[in-house]
Structures are given as structure tokens and as C-alpha cells.
Amino acid sequence: MKSFKNILKKIGRYILYFVAVFCSLIVVGIAAGITFYFCVEYNFKDADQQQIQECITSGLSEEICKGRVY
Amino acid sequence: MSNLIQYIVQDDPEEELKKQNKNSTFREQQKGYRYNPRNLIEKSWKSLTQNKAPTFEPSNIKADLLSKPIGNDVASYKIAQNTKGNIMDIDIPRYWDTEKEGKEIYDYILQKEGKEIFKNQNLFDYTLSAVKGATNIGKNFIPTKKMKVTDKFKHAVMNCNAAQFGEGGAVIAKIASDMREWLDVKTGSNTLDSSNADNYANKIGRLLGKKHPHGDCNEIIQKYIKKNW
Missing domain, CATH: 1.10.132.110 (Serum amyloid A protein)
Incomplete structure (x- = not known):
């Protein structure tokens, strides 16, 4: 009975480890995703601005042009 | 609103599909029947109640129905039936800003x-x-x-x-x-x-x-x- 309790304790500890690793993976994933998004947006900023300018010169309003690019 | 109506009218979608698959051969047989569901979709109620027998000329069929559907044909058919044949007239493909x-387009696609x-x-x-x-x-x-x-x-x-x-x-x-x-x-x-x-x-x-x-x-x-x- 005592050994059984010990096994349960061990399993419980491993489940706890698993949950901790899983949660940290999710957090790291979200952080990486957000960083990636901002990096890409920053890199394409000039290209996007150029597209907006082209759109504005074609006669559309700035709001519509922004909506058509972002 | 149309979504809500569709949701209320529609029972279990899988069961309805099964039923329609069962009845599909029967429907094909009754093509000549004036009030069959296909007629009700393609024609308005008024035109069906007139004396003139309905025809199946391509010019009478809506452009929506003529185009080859992407999804399950039976499913699109069923939804058209549930909304009493009121498929919106929308020119697709299109772009929108508002x-x-x-x-409007989402509802249309949902219907189709x-x-x-x-x-x-x-x-x-x-x-x-x-x-x-x-x-x-x-x-x-x-x-x-x-x-x-x-x-x-x-x-x-x-x-x-x-x-x-x-x-x-x-x-x-x-x-x-x-x-x-x-x-x-x-x-x-x-x-x-x-x-x-x-x-x-x-x-x-x-x-x-x-x-x-x-x-x-x-x-x-x-x-x-x-x-x-």
C-alpha cells in the first residue's frame, strides 16, 4: 500500500512536470508568434506605405487604402 | 436574419442529408410535377399557380443554380429550400471595403x-x-x-x-x-x-x-x- 502511494506521488509529480512544460511551450509559442509578426510587419512597412501611396494617387481615400493593404 | 431563419428551420443536418439522398431518385422521377421542390426553388409561387406548365429552359434558371456548385449539391439545394428559394443576387467574385x-457576402456563401x-x-x-x-x-x-x-x-x-x-x-x-x-x-x-x-x-x-x-x-x-x- 505504501509503495503504491509512492508510485502515485511520483506519477503526480510527472504530470505536474508535463503540464508545466506544456504551458511554458504555449507561452513561448505565443511570444515567438507575436515577435515574428512584428518583425515581418516592420520589414514590410516600406512596401506597405508605397502601396498605400499608389492607392491614394489612384483617387481613393486614405482610410479605404489602408483597409485594402492591412 | 436569414441565418437565424435557416437555423430554426433546419433540423439535424446529417439526418436531412440522408433523407434527401433517399428521396433523390424519387425527385428525379417527379421532375414533371409542378410543385416539386426544384420547381419551387427555380420559380416563384405565383408562376407555378398560373395555368401555364413550368418549363426547364436554361434561361429560366437562376445563374446561381446554373454555376457548378463547389460543395455538396444536395446541401446547397436543401438550404435554398429552407430559405424559400430566396438566394440573394450577388455578383461574385467580388471585393468589399465595409x-x-x-x-452580405458571408451570408450568401453560408446559404450556398x-x-x-x-x-x-x-x-x-x-x-x-x-x-x-x-x-x-x-x-x-x-x-x-x-x-x-x-x-x-x-x-x-x-x-x-x-x-x-x-x-x-x-x-x-x-x-x-x-x-x-x-x-x-x-x-x-x-x-x-x-x-x-x-x-x-x-x-x-x-x-x-x-x-x-x-x-x-x-x-x-x-x-x-x-x-x-
Whole structure:
């Protein structure tokens, strides 16, 4: 009975480890995703601005042009 | 409103599909019958109650019904029946700038394609599809950004690709898209209205991705959303 309790304790500890690793993976994933998004947006900023300018010169309003690019 | 009516009228979609499959041969036999469901869709009630017998000339059939449906033919047929044949007249593929137009097109696609049928996934499959969907979004983010296509098309394709992996993929796509739109509004890159219009493109993409898990998203979306300017 005592050994059984010990096994349960061990399993419980491993489940706890698993949950901790899983949660940290999710957090790291979200952080990486957000960083990636901002990096890409920053890199394409000039290209996007150029597209907006082209759109504005074609006669559309700035709001519509922004909506058509972002 | 039309969605609500459709939801109320529609019973269990799978059972209805089975019933319609059973009755399909009988329907084919009764083509000549004036009040058969196909006649009711293609013609108005008034024209059917007139003395003149209905004809099946192509000119009398709506352009919507003539075009080859992407989804299950029986399903599209059923939805048209439930909404009393009121398929909206919309010129597709098209682009939109406002939320209102986006909603209109989403409703139209919902009518044509049918409601989403949720798959029963276990926790492992759900997680796996979420991981695959997230990876797909990350992998395709830069190539899609470089594509010389309309903005709404990009939104829809990204969501469609992720949703094709399953429920988890669709949820991840929704979270990512919603976050992006929220950021766009907060940073002033986009107005709320055009952000909501983008959200309808996302929704359309997810709907089509779930409906056609093995189809080519590019081709499917091209039928509804304008690809090039």
C-alpha cells in the first residue's frame, strides 16, 4: 500500500512536470508568434506605405487604402 | 436574419442529408410535377399557380443554380429550400471595403455552402490540428504577404489553409486573425469598420476550409472573393 502511494506521488509529480512544460511551450509559442509578426510587419512597412501611396494617387481615400493593404 | 431563419428551420443536418439522398431518385422521377421542390426553388409561387406548365429552359434558371456548385449539391439545394428559394443576387467574385458588404457576402456563401458541421475530434487530434494550423500560418505568412493579390483574398486563404487541418486549426486561425485585427485597430493602421470587413474575409476562409478539407483553397476562394485588382 505504501509503495503504491509512492508510485502515485511520483506519477503526480510527472504530470505536474508535463503540464508545466506544456504551458511554458504555449507561452513561448505565443511570444515567438507575436515577435515574428512584428518583425515581418516592420520589414514590410516600406512596401506597405508605397502601396498605400499608389492607392491614394489612384483617387481613393486614405482610410479605404489602408483597409485594402492591412 | 436569414441565418437565424435557416437555423430554426433546419433540423439535424446529417439526418436531412440522408433523407434527401433517399428521396433523390424519387425527385428525379417527379421532375414533371409542378410543385416539386426544384420547381419551387427555380420559380416563384405565383408562376407555378398560373395555368401555364413550368418549363426547364436554361434561361429560366437562376445563374446561381446554373454555376457548378463547389460543395455538396444536395446541401446547397436543401438550404435554398429552407430559405424559400430566396438566394440573394450577388455578383461574385467580388471585393468589399465595409463590414455591411462583408456580412452580405458571408451570408450568401453560408446559404450556398451550408452551415459548418463540426467534426468530433479527440483532444490529441484537436491539439495536433492546432499545432499544424499554427505552423501553417507561420510558414505561409511571408509568402502570402508577398503575393500580389487583394487583401481580403490573403485573409481568406490564410484562414482556409489553417482550418483545413481541423477544429484546432480553425480556432488558432481565429485567435491569430482576431489579434491581428485588434492590433491594427489599436495602432491606427485600420479603422474598425474595415477591420470588421477583414474579419468577414477571415470567417469566409475558415468556413470554406472546414467545408473543403481536401480542396485547394486558392481555387475555392477565387469563386467568391476577387483575387486580383
